Amino acid sequence: MDLNTVEAVHIPTHRDEVWPLGPADAILAGGTWLFSEPQPAVARLVDITNLGWPPITTTADGIELAATCTLDEVATLSRSLPRVWSAAPLFRQCCTALLASFKIWRTATVGGNICLSFPAGAMISLCTALDATATVWRGDGSGYTMPVAEFVTGEATNVLEPGEVLRSLHFPAAALRARTAFRKIAPSPLGRSGAVVIGRRDEDGRFVLSVTAATVRPHVFRFPTTASPSAVRAALSAIPEQDLTRDAHGDPDWRRAVTLTLAEQIRAELA
Ligand SMILES: Cc1cc2nc3c(=O)[nH]c(=O)nc-3n(C[C@H](O)[C@H](O)[C@H](O)COP(=O)(O)OP(=O)(O)OC[C@H]3O[C@@H](n4cnc5c(N)ncnc54)[C@H](O)[C@@H]3O)c2cc1C
Missing domain, CATH: 3.30.390.50 (CO dehydrogenase flavoprotein, C-terminal domain)
Incomplete structure (x- = not known):
C-alpha cells in the first residue's frame, strides 16, 4: 500500500546517522506490516536495513541475530547449526507459526516481528522459549539488554521508548x-x-x-x-x-x- 503521508525516506549506513528520531518517524525494517495498512501519523521512514548488521553471528556462547535478520534466514539455522545444539529445529518450527508466503518470509525481520509485539509474534515465541535477550540502542549512544520475555508487555505493547531501536537478539548456548x-x-x-x-x-x-x-x-x-x-x-x-x-x-x-x-x-x- 502507498503511504501517502510519507514525505522522506532516510537510509542510514552508520549508527550515528539513525538519530534524531521524531514522533512522525517510523523505523522501517522489512515493511511487511508497515506497508500493510495506512500509517497517517508517519511522515518519514528510517530504513535500518542498510546498517550492515551481519544477520547471524554464531560463537561458542550462542547465536546473535541482528534485528534485521529475515525469517527466511532464521529458518536456515535449523539445517546449519552444529548437532550439539539440539534446539535447532525450533528455529524453522517457529517461522512456520507465522503463516505467510515465501515473499513475506524473505522480507519480514525478526526485529519487526518482536517490535510489533502481537500475541501471535512467532519470533517472540522463539526468543522466549530459548531465553533470548534483546539489545536496544538509544540515540545518545547508550543501550540496554533485557530478556525478550520481559520486552513484550501486552497486546502490541513493549518496553521501547520513543526513539529506541532494537539492535539484536542473543540466544545462549545452554538453551x-x-x-x-x-x-x-x-x-x-x-x-x-x-x-x-x-x-x-x-x-x-x-x-x-x-x-x-x-x-x-x-x-x-x-x-x-x-x-x-x-x-x-x-x-x-x-x-x-x-x-x-x-x-x-x-x-x-x-x-x-x-x-x-x-x-x-x-x-x-x-x-
Ligand atoms: C501474510 C502476512 C501474515 C502475517 N502473519 C503474522 C503473524 O502470524 N504474526 C505476527 O506477529 N505478525 C504477522 N504478520 C505481520 C508482520 O508482517 C510480521 O510481524 C513481520 O515479522 C514484521 O516484520 P517487518 O520487518 O516486516 O516489520 P516492519 O513492517 O518493517 O515494522 C513493523 C513495526 O516494527 C517497527 N520496527 C521494525 N524494526 C524495528 C527495530 N529494529 N527497532 C524498533 N522498531 C522496529 C516498525 O517501525 C513498525 O512499527 C503478517 C504479515 C503478513 C503480510
Missing part, C-alpha cells in the same frame, strides 16, 4: 543445547496462531515451558526437574484472565484449554 518440543494450534489450518506452547529440557534436567499467542504477553514457567501433570496444570492456572488473548483467532476459554492440553503433551514428550 540451544536443550531438547525442545513445539506445539501450535490455530482455529483454521492456515490461520493465525491461537496458542504456541514450547517446552525445553536443559542438560541439567530443568524443564522450561513457554506460552505465547494464547496470551497477550509471553508467560514462562520453570521447573527444577521433571514436572508432574498437576504441577504443570497448577502453574498454567496462574495465568491471569486478563492476559488471555481476545480476538477473532480464538476465545480466551478455548485458548486456556488448548494451552493445557498442548503443555501436557510437551511435558510427557520431554519427561
Whole structure:
C-alpha cells in the first residue's frame, strides 16, 4: 500500500546517522506490516536495513541475530547449526507459526516481528522459549539488554521508548543445547496462531515451558526437574484472565484449554 503521508525516506549506513528520531518517524525494517495498512501519523521512514548488521553471528556462547535478520534466514539455522545444539529445529518450527508466503518470509525481520509485539509474534515465541535477550540502542549512544520475555508487555505493547531501536537478539548456548518440543494450534489450518506452547529440557534436567499467542504477553514457567501433570496444570492456572488473548483467532476459554492440553503433551514428550 502507498503511504501517502510519507514525505522522506532516510537510509542510514552508520549508527550515528539513525538519530534524531521524531514522533512522525517510523523505523522501517522489512515493511511487511508497515506497508500493510495506512500509517497517517508517519511522515518519514528510517530504513535500518542498510546498517550492515551481519544477520547471524554464531560463537561458542550462542547465536546473535541482528534485528534485521529475515525469517527466511532464521529458518536456515535449523539445517546449519552444529548437532550439539539440539534446539535447532525450533528455529524453522517457529517461522512456520507465522503463516505467510515465501515473499513475506524473505522480507519480514525478526526485529519487526518482536517490535510489533502481537500475541501471535512467532519470533517472540522463539526468543522466549530459548531465553533470548534483546539489545536496544538509544540515540545518545547508550543501550540496554533485557530478556525478550520481559520486552513484550501486552497486546502490541513493549518496553521501547520513543526513539529506541532494537539492535539484536542473543540466544545462549545452554538453551540451544536443550531438547525442545513445539506445539501450535490455530482455529483454521492456515490461520493465525491461537496458542504456541514450547517446552525445553536443559542438560541439567530443568524443564522450561513457554506460552505465547494464547496470551497477550509471553508467560514462562520453570521447573527444577521433571514436572508432574498437576504441577504443570497448577502453574498454567496462574495465568491471569486478563492476559488471555481476545480476538477473532480464538476465545480466551478455548485458548486456556488448548494451552493445557498442548503443555501436557510437551511435558510427557520431554519427561
Ligand atoms: C501474510 C502476512 C501474515 C502475517 N502473519 C503474522 C503473524 O502470524 N504474526 C505476527 O506477529 N505478525 C504477522 N504478520 C505481520 C508482520 O508482517 C510480521 O510481524 C513481520 O515479522 C514484521 O516484520 P517487518 O520487518 O516486516 O516489520 P516492519 O513492517 O518493517 O515494522 C513493523 C513495526 O516494527 C517497527 N520496527 C521494525 N524494526 C524495528 C527495530 N529494529 N527497532 C524498533 N522498531 C522496529 C516498525 O517501525 C513498525 O512499527 C503478517 C504479515 C503478513 C503480510
